[in-house]
Amino acid sequence: MTLAIIFVVFAVLALVLILRVTVSRALQVSSRDNVTPGIEPLDVEAFRNLVDASENAYLHRRLPAPEFRRVQRERLRAAAAYIRVSGRNAAILVTISQAALTSSDSQTVEAARQLIDSALLLRRNAAFALLRIYVGLAWPTIGLSAAPVLLGYERLNGCAMLLGRLQNPTVPVRISVRS
Amino acid sequence: MLQAHSILWHYLWVAPDLLFMLLGFFLWRRGMGRIFPAFVAFAILSSVGDLAAYLADITPSVSPANFWRVFWAGLVVESLLKFLVIGEVFSQVFAPYASIARLGKKLVSGCGTLLVLLAAVMAAFSRGDSKFGVVSGAHLLEQTVFIIELGLIVFLFLFAAYFHLSWDRLSFGIMIGLGVSACEHLAVWAIIANASPSEHVRTLFSFLGMATYHLCVFIWFYYLLVPGKATVKPKISLPENNLAVWNRELERLLQQ
Numbered sequence: 001m002t003l004a005i006i007f008v009v010f011a012v013l014a015l016v017l018i019l020r021v022t023v024s025r026a027l028q029v030s031s032r033d034n035v036t037p038g039i040e041p042l043d044v045e046a047f048r049n050l051v052d053a054s055e056n057a058y059l060h061r062r063l064p065a066p067e068f069r070r071v072q073r074e075r076l077r078a079a080a081a082y083i084r085v086s087g088r089n090a091a092i093l094v095t096i097s098q099a100a101l102t103s104s105d106s107q108t109v110e111a112a113r114q115l116i117d118s119a120l121l122l123r124r125n126a127a128f129a130l131l132r133i134y135v136g137l138a139w140p141t142i143g144l145s146a147a148p149v150l151l152g153y154e155r156l157n158g159c160a161m162l163l164g165r166l167q168n169p170t171v172p173v174r175i176s177v178r179s
Numbered sequence: 180m181l182q183a184h185s186i187l188w189h190y191l192w193v194a195p196d197l198l199f200m201l202l203g204f205f206l207w208r209r210g211m212g213r214i215f216p217a218f219v220a221f222a223i224l225s226s227v228g229d230l231a232a233y234l235a236d237i238t239p240s241v242s243p244a245n246f247w248r249v250f251w252a253g254l255v256v257e258s259l260l261k262f263l264v265i266g267e268v269f270s271q272v273f274a275p276y277a278s279i280a281r282l283g284k285k286l287v288s289g290c291g292t293l294l295v296l297l298a299a300v301m302a303a304f305s306r307g308d309s310k311f312g313v314v315s316g317a318h319l320l321e322q323t324v325f326i327i328e329l330g331l332i333v334f335l336f337l338f339a340a341y342f343h344l345s346w347d348r349l350s351f352g353i354m355i356g357l358g359v360s361a362c363e364h365l366a367v368w369a370i371i372a373n374a375s376p377s378e379h380v381r382t383l384f385s386f387l388g389m390a391t392y393h394l395c396v397f398i399w400f401y402y403l404l405v406p407g408k409a410t411v412k413p414k415i416s417l418p419e420n421n422l423a424v425w426n427r428e429l430e431r432l433l434q435q
Contacts, residue, residue, distance in 0.1 A: 001373060001374050003301060003304060003305060003369065003373045004369045004370045004372075004373040004374045006369075007301075007322070007326070007365055007366060007369030007370075007373075008366045008369060008370065010329070010365070011329065011361075011362040011363070011365045011366035011369075012362070012366070014329050014332070014333050014358065014361075014362050015358075015359065015362040015363075017333060017336060017337075018332075018336065018355060018358040018359060018362070021336050021340065022355055025346070025351065091342070091343040092343075094342065094343045094344065095343055095345075098344075098345050116276065117276065117277060117278045118278075120276055120278045120279045120342055121278040121279075123341070123342055123343075124278065124279055124282060124342075127341075
């Protein structure tokens with residue numbers, strides 16, 4: 001009987017998920033005109049400092065172990081916040097570039113395709129980096145490896161600028177505060 | 180009305196199969212067999228299998244043992260085709276994105292392996308609902324297939340949602356139909372295989388199963404034959420920003 005209950009609960013949850021996806025898809029189709037990108041600019045310089053290995057080593061040398069662990073946890077939490085923002089931005093750019101794939105201009109389509117690839121790669125790397133950070137919160141001494149996210153974000157920035165330029169040559173585009 | 184061999188019972192068993200077979204042939208004629216060969220095969224062969232089971236059920240000369248042989252054969256073929264359809268939709272949705280296609284393949288293989296193990300363990304712990312092995316075995320096989328099928332479908336929906344990938348209409352429709360059908364069937368077969376419900380409840384469950392399948396056939400008809408809204412995708416512009424900063428960013432990228 002317990003097994004039956006487990007399966008029924010799983011089936012109901014799955015059905016709710018499927019219905020939710022269906023409804024959200026229908027809403028997306030009907031309100032596509034009102035899509036407003038909610039890209040949150042990211043301070044790349046601050047992000048770079050946070051994930052800098054030499055900064056890490058310097059803090060490790062200069063601070064007593066308990067103090068270093070405390071500071072490192074703070075840094076990891078801050079890095080996680082940056083990575084979450086970069087992942088969200090990547091998701092928005094996937095939506096934007098998928099819309100651009102229907103363009104009649106082949107250059108725009110190519111730029112959109114590159115942007116999708118970069119954004120998906122970044123989102124994938126962001127998930128792995130977040131996992132590492134959550135492990136790092138338990139063992140702060142293992143260090144932070146978010147370089148692929150940072151590099152990916154910079155590449156994404158370039159692709160987004162190119163697509164923005166092709167779509168609307170008069171309007172500049174960026175997704176980071178400074179570099 | 181809600182009794183085995185009532186008019187409604189005959190209708191709910193035969194009509195969805197005939198409609199689904201018709202859809203399969205129609206899709207084949209329209210050349211969809213090249214895009215979704217497994218789904219077209221699933222539409223035709225699973226309907227044939229189900230209709231064969233129906234004929235075996237209503238023909239007095241067919242013994243119960245032979246009915247269950249026919250049922251088993253149809254079940255095995257249908258199950259294999261369903262997994263092929265899921266694989267086909269997966270390729271259709273994720274293959275164009277090189278950066279996540281490999282990861283997706285690895286994850287779906289891993290997820291499939293885990294689901295097979297889980298389903299096998301669950302089957303081992305199920306107590307069976309009939310003294311006849313051929314009957315309880317069929318119910319357990321159904322439960323096993325639906326666990327794996329639904330697990331894979333949920334995984335695909337979550338994976339696509341995480342990456343904000345949009346589904347094409349046909350793939351989406353196929354998965355919605357399979358998903359709804361798998362949800363209902365998993366719940367029902369799990370109760371039948373584990374909770375030994377009364378004969379009356381079993382009959383009600385079989386009506387529910389047939390009605391859900393009928394609904395799924397309508398879903399497939401809607402998504403595969405009715406064209407989607409012809410929306411002209413508007414150009415979604417990226418956010419505006421300061422030209423000087425943009426130029427500086429571009430310079431830095433060029434210097435790298």
